[in-house]
Amino acid sequence: xxxxxxxxxxxxxxxxxxxxxxxxxxxxxxxxxxxxxxxxxxxxxxxxxxxxxxxxxxxxxxxx
Amino acid sequence: xxxxxxxxxxxxxxxxxxxxxxxxxxxxxxxxxxxxxxxxxxxxxxxxxxxxxxxxxxxxxxxxxxxxxxxxxxxxxxxxxxxxxxxxxxxxxxxxxxxxxxxxxxxxxxxxxxxxxxxxxxxxxxxx
Numbered sequence: 552x553x554x555x556x557x558x559x560x561x562x563x564x565x566x567x568x569x570x571x572x573x574x575x576x577x578x579x580x581x582x583x584x585x586x587x588x589x590x591x592x593x594x595x596x597x598x599x600x601x602x603x604x605x606x607x608x609x610x611x612x613x614x615x
Numbered sequence: 616x617x618x619x620x621x622x623x624x625x626x627x628x629x630x631x632x633x634x635x636x637x638x639x640x641x642x643x644x645x646x647x648x649x650x651x652x653x654x655x656x657x658x659x660x661x662x663x664x665x666x667x668x669x670x671x672x673x674x675x676x677x678x679x680x681x682x683x684x685x686x687x688x689x690x691x692x693x694x695x696x697x698x699x700x701x702x703x704x705x706x707x708x709x710x711x712x713x714x715x716x717x718x719x720x721x722x723x724x725x726x727x728x729x730x731x732x733x734x735x736x737x738x739x740x741x742x743x
Binding site for chain 1: 684
């Protein structure tokens with residue numbers, strides 16, 4: 552029951568949101584888009600690991 | 616008790632998801648997916664005792680065995696398809712959610728085909 556991962560993802564989300572605003576105010580919309588994508592890739596990477604773990608444990612449990 | 620842990624995790628995930636929904640909807644979706652994954656991973660080991668009872672029932676049945684294994688497969692397919700479909704609908708992609716549900720239903724029909732044919736054979740034998 553590791554809740555740290557949720558807080559880590561929320562922290563990345565908030566960081567990306569803040570960076571987005573700062574970059575937009577500074578007039579660099581493209582970099583803002585880039586940071587959002589970068590944050591998204593990092594979050595998806597963590598997510599894939601957990602989804603993979605869930606599906607393998609379901610596979611062994613239900614021996615599909 | 617486990618239910619406290621599950622509810623607490625769900626509420627925390629929901630709060631974080633709502634806070635991020637406006638600025639960064641993609642990561643909010645990531646948080647909701649991850650919360651449901653964690654809850655499912657917490658629940659799955661609890662299924663072990665249910666399966667042992669089902670296996671014992673299956674061994675007691677004298678007739679065609681393997682039906683319990685089929686039921687477990689259908690339950691698993693149902694869980695996974697509803698897991699994905701509900702998350703897609705939660706973020707407004709209801710058409711994708713329906714497609715996932717449709718795929719789940721078709722897979723369940725395919726899995727349960729042997730049972731149907733077995734039933735028909737049995738009926739055929741009963742009829743004179």
